[in-house]
Amino acid sequence: MTTVTVEPSNRSFAIEGTGLVLLGIVLVALNLRPAVTSLGALLDEVRAGLHLSGTMAGLITTLPVLSFAAFGSITPRLARRFGPHRVLSSAVALLSLGLLARALTDSAWVFFGTSALALAGIASANVLLPGLVKRHFPTRVGLVTGVYTMTLTLGTAIAAATTVPMANALGGWHWGLAVWAAVAAVAVLPWLLLRRHDRGDLATTVAASPVKPARTRIGWALAVFFGAQSLSAYVVMGWLPQLYRDVGFSAQTAGLLVAGLMAVGVPLALFMPALAARRPDQRPVVAVLVAATALGYTGLIFAPHAGALLWTVLLAVGQSAFPLTLAMIGLRSRTPEGTVALSAFAQSAGYLMAAAGPMLVGALYTSTHSWLLPLLFLLGIVVLQGAVGMVAGRPQYLEDARLRN
CATH class of the missing domain: 1.20.1250.20 (MFS general substrate transporter like domains)
Known part of the structure; x- marks a missing residue:
């Protein structure tokens, strides 16, 4: 209906x-x-x-x-x-x-x-x-x-x-x-x-007839994109200070680096949704943010101390996928009711996916006493985020997908 x-x-x-x-x-x-x-x-x-x-x-x-x-x-x-x-x-x-x-x-x-x-x-x-x-x-x-x-x-x-x-x-x-x-x-x-x-x-x-995002590709694409971004964000907030301490920074410096990540995110949070709304296709923006996140994690593998400031800035850029996702929820639906339905599904399924992230990273770190496997795991999440982001960023509407179903 x-x-x-x-x-x-x-x-x-x-x-x-x-x-x-x-x-x-x-x-x-x-x-x-x-x-x-x-x-x-x-x-x-x-x-x-x-x-x-x-x-x-x-x-x-x-x-x-x-x-x-x-x-x-x-x-x-x-x-x-x-x-x-x-x-x-x-x-x-x-x-x-x-x-x-x-x-x-x-x-x-x-x-x-x-x-x-x-x-x-x-x-x-x-x-x-x-x-x-x-x-x-x-x-x-x-x-x-x-x-x-x-x-x-x-x-x-x-x-x-x-x-x-x-x-x-x-x-x-x-x-x-x-x-x-x-x-x-x-x-x-x-x-x-x-x-x-x-x-x-x-x-x-x-x-109004309730919209069911779980029956649409756009619903699942946004949910997994949101979940991958949230998983990365919770891991970064929870474990990045420990990583920086392990590679030789003091506790205070590690805290300042993570605080800097949050500070860089403030103007990006204002800028990113406005940038996304200026064009119907958000895939180029998704590609830039995913690339920034991947470069940040790769840098932490090869030069975590020498390039710490650069990797922190790149991760901050990548984390602006959060405001981008919230903007796309509104841009991918025609009606307020559709937006609420899409928001509920994407956030609920996404947060459920994200809940496992900090625990998995902690288990990998504890069992290997190294950051290599946790960072490789996070790079795999970034690849998944990029793949579903290409679907979520296409010009389309939830209500139209529902009608086709």
């Missing part, structure tokens, strides 16, 4: 509320990673405070990816039933409450449960933002996607840099984590005002 789209009845609200929507999107994007990076910064203190074993600590670091995969998959159904603005406001409220509750507990199991609640809110927001960009800024998908991915990157870096000093200043890890609950609470406010926008949309979204 063909997907039905009907113009919302409250078009005047959509036009007048554009500034409020953009503010809301930016505030939500700012909160999509501090829940993860703030915990990473204080992991030793949290482990000691909650008496966590090494296995339980490892589960905490894997929980975000698994939560993004699990909870993101149910978001389109909730959006069709209740409206995307209502679901997003509830998701950000859940994020704030989960962050506050986990900061106040001394129980390991309560910490796990409340972290899962916060991450469920992030998972839904991850899925909904591309669809809301498509709905409110249909002719500015690349630009607005760039703004929110840049803000997401900034939020990641800010949380990593400031959480420990705030914890020290405020009196411990509990308060260092609690600060981010307050930041998330601010992000709820615009969406409380925007919830009424769903009143005119509910009749259209409920009547």
Whole structure:
């Protein structure tokens, strides 16, 4: 059955509320990673405070990816039933409450449960933002996607840099984590005002035929492309500092190199979606990013110390495949409903694929006491990313593929 789209009845609200929507999107994007990076910064203190074993600590670091995969998959159904603005406001409220509750507990199991609640809110927001960009800024998908991915990157870096000093200043890890609950609470406010926008949309979204990206080549291509990029990103964030320390850098220098990778990613996060949206075919962009990643990993094999700065910059360029993927989700679909469905499938399947990456790299490194096999594994992932990227980057639309099926 063909997907039905009907113009919302409250078009005047959509036009007048554009500034409020953009503010809301930016505030939500700012909160999509501090829940993860703030915990990473204080992991030793949290482990000691909650008496966590090494296995339980490892589960905490894997929980975000698994939560993004699990909870993101149910978001389109909730959006069709209740409206995307209502679901997003509830998701950000859940994020704030989960962050506050986990900061106040001394129980390991309560910490796990409340972290899962916060991450469920992030998972839904991850899925909904591309669809809301498509709905409110249909002719500015690349630009607005760039703004929110840049803000997401900034939020990641800010949380990593400031959480420990705030914890020290405020009196411990509990308060260092609690600060981010307050930041998330601010992000709820615009969406409380925007919830009424769903009143005119509910009749259209409920009547629309659900799009099934899992039955299309473009759906799977974007999912695997997203998963390969995310796997690489989580490995880089988790293991690159250790690699640099192993080849002779101090812990401080290794940390600065990885921080530099994140800093280079900020302008790229703004630039990449806008570049992608300027042309219908993104395959040349995919080729450049995949080549940069491959060169970065190859350099780490042959000259990890001498060329560390160059390899870090190349990997930063390659990691801008993340904002490119988010832009392509909007560019590969005709309707906001199709964008949400494609976003949910690509992110859920992709994050599930990415969850295995850090564990596999860790196992290879531990068993061989060398970075050669882990880096060869990552180069194989880059080849896969390039192959599916050539499919995902072709000019095509999800809804058209569904009609052919």
